[in-house]
Amino acid sequence: MHLGETAVGRVEVQSGLGHRTYQLTDLSAARLVPLVPQVPLATIAGFGDLLPLAAELAGQVGAFTADRNLFYVDEKGGRFIFRDEQLEWGTRYRLLSLLEITPPLELGSVLSWKPEGKFGGWHSYEFALPSAFIGSKPDLPRGIAEFLGHRIRSPRPxxxxxxxxxxxxxxxxxxxxxxxxxxxxxxxxxxxxxxxxxxxxxxxxxxxxxxxxxxxxxxxxxxxxxxxxxxxxxxxxxxxxEPCELFRPAGLSVFSGDLSWNLCADAPLDAKTLASNTVNVDCGSARIAAHLSRLNDGWVLEETRLSLPCGSSKHLYAGSFGELRGVVPSSIQTSEESVAPKPAELQTVVGVNRWIEQLVVRAYGAEGVANVRRYLSNAGSENSYRLGAVMRSRLIPYIRAAKYQQRSRTEGDEEL
Structure with a gap:
């Protein structure tokens, strides 16, 4: 909202998740208000200069009813589809209803009708509109439109x-x-x-x-x-x-003798040396330490610290906080197509990016890691396309942050 310095007002939203109040100054940026399915979906009240906004919002949430609420699946972030909107042939949708819905026998297979279960009293279904019809059933498109309660148009660009x-x-x-x-x-x-x-x-x-x-x-x-x-x-x-705060896991602190390092980085000791030393992992919180103790057998838990004595192999899986390995997994070794970094580069590049590669290899395998390494070495269009599914994953902000930090270190070396 941009109503000028003299404008005043507020909007109040009462939903199944409680009561929220937004002053006009709170709406200088977009606000997402979480809601739970119920009828009515929410009660909206406006005061001062935000009265027209409240009226518009009330009309929008009033479109959610007890029966046949449709949402996009593939695009627009799962947005709600209003009654006057047209559906599109060849597109997938989700339907939410308090009433159990069973399509007519001739429509079930045509729509690939799939019940997803019942959530909080609401039935959820997923279906796909066909993109083509056989000539022997000319009335089928009209029957689908009547069943869903929406007009359906041809695909658009x-x-x-x-x-x-x-x-x-x-x-x-x-x-x-x-x-x-x-x-x-x-x-x-x-x-x-x-x-x-x-x-x-x-x-x-x-x-x-x-x-x-x-x-x-x-x-x-x-x-x-x-x-x-x-x-x-x-x-x-x-x-x-808009500003985007990026969180990068700091990892956990690992101590062995006089050495200490971050669990998101490679261990400075090989597997044999780690096995012959006592290793302590400082988790910073008793809750995190207890969680990791349940995930990793053999480690001794004492308040916020995990310990493993000398004479045993050292391995600790800590999820997003990092991983302790004596050796680098063969699945994320540099592929034949990758250019092996020079010894001087190993400590500054590979160690910093190892935590990213370990996350990538679990979801996308060795080929995904190889493509990420190409991207980090050269973020051109060809290497961006090669990332494929990785580019659309939750990992891409961290990969880009690693690329930015890598560039910053290089530029800093050049300045020196």
Whole structure:
């Protein structure tokens, strides 16, 4: 909200999760309000200059009913679909209802109808609209539309963000960047005129088309402003620029003799030396120490510290806090295609990034680690495409942070 310095008011939201109050000054940035399924979904009250906003919000939450509430599955962050919105052939959806719903026999297989279970009294279903029909059943599309209570249209062209990918995608589906991107490279499926709209005022955007599929959008993006990129006036991509705090696990402190290190880094001792020494892991909290003690047999728990005496092999798995290994797993050794780092680089690059590689290898295997290493060495378009599913995972902010830190260290060495 941008109503000027003299505007005053507040919005109050009462839901199944309690009571929330937002002053006008709280709404200078987007706010996500968590809700639980119930009817009515929430009660909205507005005061002062926020009375019109409260009325609009009340109308929106009032659209959620006890029967056949539809949500997107593949796009728009799972957004709720209003009654007057059209569905689209070839798209997947989720349905939430207090009443148990069984589609007519002839529609169940056509919709790939899948009950997901019952949650807090609500039945959840997932289904997919077909993209083609056999000619012997001309009335089938009309029957599907009547069953779902929505009109259904033909597939329309879509936009996909290719580069740069955002820091994260929020629950509402908006792409969030920590700094204004110089430009956005988009892939377009189908034809249509691309335009950019701003939530505040107007925006001067330079849109260049490269062939049938590729679009590049440049502009002077402002903080605290939301931008919508549309095809033929229909929104497809929403993004904004705002500070993004990035948490990197600090790991746990490990002590062996006179040496100490962080559990997110490689151990400075080999497996044989570790086995011949007593190792203590300082967890910083009794709760974390007790949790890791349950995950790792043999370690002696004493308040906030785990200990393992000399004469035994040392291995500790601590999840996001790191891992203690005497040897590097063979699955994340440098592949034949990777360029082996020089001995002087091992301590500054591999040790810092090892915690990332251990997370990647568990989910994406040795090939995923090799692709991440290529990206860290050269974050060009080709290596970005090679990341594949890793690029869309929760790990990408940490990988980018490692790339940034690696570049900062290199630039610092050059300055020295």
């Amino acid at each position: 879509r936009l996909y963000v290719v580069d740069p990918l955002p820091h994260h995608v929020e629950v509402g589906g908006a792409y969030v960047y920590p700094a204004p991107p110089k430009s956005l490279l988009l892939r377009r499926s189908g034809s249509g005129e691309v335009s950019v709209m701003a939530s505040i005022g107007t925006v001067a955007a330079d849109i260049s088309v490269h062939g049938d599929e590729w679009i590049r959008v440049e502009g002077l993006w402002a903080d605290s402003c939301e931008y919508t990129i549309a095809i033929d006036g229909r929104e497809h991509v929403i993004f904004r620029v």
